[in-house]
Amino acid sequence: MNYVSTRNKNVKISSAQAIVKGLSEDGGLFVPESIPKLSESEMSSLVGSGYRSRAKLILSKFLTDYSEEELESCINGAYTVEKFAGSNPAPVKKLDDNNYVLELWHGPTCAFKDMALQIMPRLLTTAVKKQNSDKTIVILVATSGDTGKAALEGFCDVEGTKILVFYPAHGVSEVQKKQMTSQGGSNTSVMGVIGNFDDCQSGVKRIFSDKQAVKRLNDGGYVFSSANSINWGRLVPQVVYYFSAYAELVQSGDIKMGDKLDFIVPTGNFGDILAGYIAKEMGLYVGRLVCASNKNNVLTDFINTGAYNRNRDFFTTMSPSMDILISSNLERLLFIMSGCDDEKISMYMEQLSKTGKYTVYNEILNKIQTDFAAGCADEQQTLKAIRDAYDRYGYVIDPHTAVGYHVSGGYSGNNKKVILSTASPYKFPKSVITGLGGSTQAENEFRLFDILNKQTGVAIPPSLASLESAQVRFDGECGINEMTEKVYEFLNI
Numbered sequence: 001m002n003y004v005s006t007r008n009k010n011v012k013i014s015s016a017q018a019i020v021k022g023l024s025e026d027g028g029l030f031v032p033e034s035i036p037k038l039s040e041s042e043m044s045s046l047v048g049s050g051y052r053s054r055a056k057l058i059l060s061k062f063l064t065d066y067s068e069e070e071l072e073s074c075i076n077g078a079y080t081v082e083k084f085a086g087s088n089p090a091p092v093k094k095l096d097d098n099n100y101v102l103e104l105w106h107g108p109t110c111a112f113k114d115m116a117l118q119i120m121p122r123l124l125t126t127a128v129k130k131q132n133s134d135k136t137i138v139i140l141v142a143t144s145g146d147t148g149k150a151a152l153e154g155f156c157d158v159e160g161t162k163i164l165v166f167y168p169a170h171g172v173s174e175v176q177k178k179q180m181t182s183q184g185g186s187n188t189s190v191m192g193v194i195g196n197f198d199d200c201q202s203g204v205k206r207i208f209s210d211k212q213a214v215k216r217l218n219d220g221g222y223v224f225s226s227a228n229s230i231n232w233g234r235l236v237p238q239v240v241y242y243f244s245a246y247a248e249l250v251q252s253g254d255i256k257m258g259d260k261l262d263f264i265v266p267t268g269n270f271g272d273i274l275a276g277y278i279a280k281e282m283g284l285y286v287g288r289l290v291c292a293s294n295k296n297n298v299l300t301d302f303i304n305t306g307a308y309n310r311n312r313d314f315f316t317t318m319s320p321s322m323d324i325l326i327s328s329n330l331e332r333l334l335f336i337m338s339g340c341d342d343e344k345i346s347m348y349m350e351q352l353s354k355t356g357k358y359t360v361y362n363e364i365l366n367k368i369q370t371d372f373a374a375g376c377a378d379e380q381q382t383l384k385a386i387r388d389a390y391d392r393y394g395y396v397i398d399p400h401t402a403v404g405y406h407v408s409g410g411y412s413g414n415n416k417k418v419i420l421s422t423a424s425p426y427k428f429p430k431s432v433i434t435g436l437g438g439s440t441q442a443e444n445e446f447r448l449f450d451i452l453n454k455q456t457g458v459a460i461p462p463s464l465a466s467l468e469s470a471q472v473r474f475d476g477e478c479g480i481n482e483m484t485e486k487v488y489e490f491l492n493i
Helices: 015-021 041-044 051-062 068-078 120-130 145-157 174-181 197-208 211-219 232-252 273-280 300-303 328-337 340-357 362-371 380-395 397-411 429-435 445-456 478-492
Strands: 002-005 008-014 031-033 091-095 099-104 136-142 161-168 189-193 220-225 261-266 286-293 307-309 357-359 371-376 416-421
Touching: 002 015, 008 145, 008 340, 015 031, 015 120, 015 220, 031 136, 031 328, 041 051, 041 174, 051 068, 051 232, 068 120, 091 232, 091 380, 099 197, 099 232, 120 136, 120 145, 120 161, 120 232, 136 174, 136 478, 145 161, 145 174, 145 189, 161 174, 161 478, 174 445, 189 197, 189 478, 197 220, 197 307, 197 478, 211 220, 211 429, 211 478, 220 232, 220 416, 232 273, 232 307, 232 416, 261 273, 261 397, 273 328, 286 300, 286 397, 300 307, 300 362, 300 478, 328 362, 328 478, 340 357, 362 371, 380 397, 380 429, 397 416, 397 429
Parallel strands: 099 416, 136 161, 136 220, 161 189, 261 286, 261 416, 286 371
Antiparallel strands: 002 008, 002 031, 091 099, 307 357
């Protein structure tokens, strides 16, 4: 299977090449030339099989230049019982007969990014070997909170790689910041940026397309790649857990094969929900995908109107991983729904770059609204959702999941609903305790772990319990225009 750029479909490369490159030289994102379909027998085979078997089937459809042995090695190394605290990395919890939660935060960093970033380094290093490259891969990451730590954890001390994470210096939670700045490993570095996530993401994209920077790295024996969801190797593993959730509910008898499910997805960069759309195009029985935004509701407005406009106030919220106004993966959806019209996509992205906005044609908007719905939650609605989930079901959710919970409550459909839960409540203890009506008069977020534990009885994840005493290794900050120089300093070139 070949992969093409969203801005030039004449660019055709293999899946391994797409994973190594991360971003096309024209600034476009790589997508498969066509989306493979699962047969009815293949769908049935997912029921009763484990997560790793499901991952092997789905990934084999897209990563056609990887051998069966290579895929098995990547999958078995990523989804271990030790890393995901159990035999099922993505369990489904039942709230009532019509509402379920897909828990995606049982990995080493307690966030859904682990589902992709535990396997992506293995896919990447396998791809490098297949290309017989002797260059060191430099992973540049822009994070709104969770991707950074998950990427650092995944690439830590992986031979032939170095990783530098940029995060908004004053735009992540205390727990998220400490997770990143205390990261171990000889090949890792972390840098705070004076700005928001969009500034970090734009800066990383700018470095990728800087020919002088690319040449300087190449001369030094390095080559860029990305662990953000702009990289297909980060996105495609996320498709797996939609199929897995469906298979789990068939196996439990909550649905029958062929019944449709609606998935409610808290998302800022549109990668998590795009994975659901790809699953639907592969044949998964999905009704609609409901995009749940926080107060930064640029995606909600776009799905409801067809007008994308980032020229608006930026809010720092209690769900920081969704504090995003430039949703990169939307470009992939528009490319697919436009019939792979690369000229149209280039026009939209140029308008976004120059004016901060664009409006899609009605034909594309109608297609989007057939498959997607959208809603949003402000800060008070998020807190209320945390309380409601606990009062009604005895279930504790983090602020991002709470956004999805609120939007789910306002969405009426004929199908059963699955809310994607993207982080452990212990990643954001202050917001969760506030939502539950408890006191947050502790000197820092780490002291709130015990308060939340006593209030709810939910166990503190071991990886977070020891975080307060972890040694900070990276306390640097830089301006937006200094990011390229920080890359050179990290690599000593």
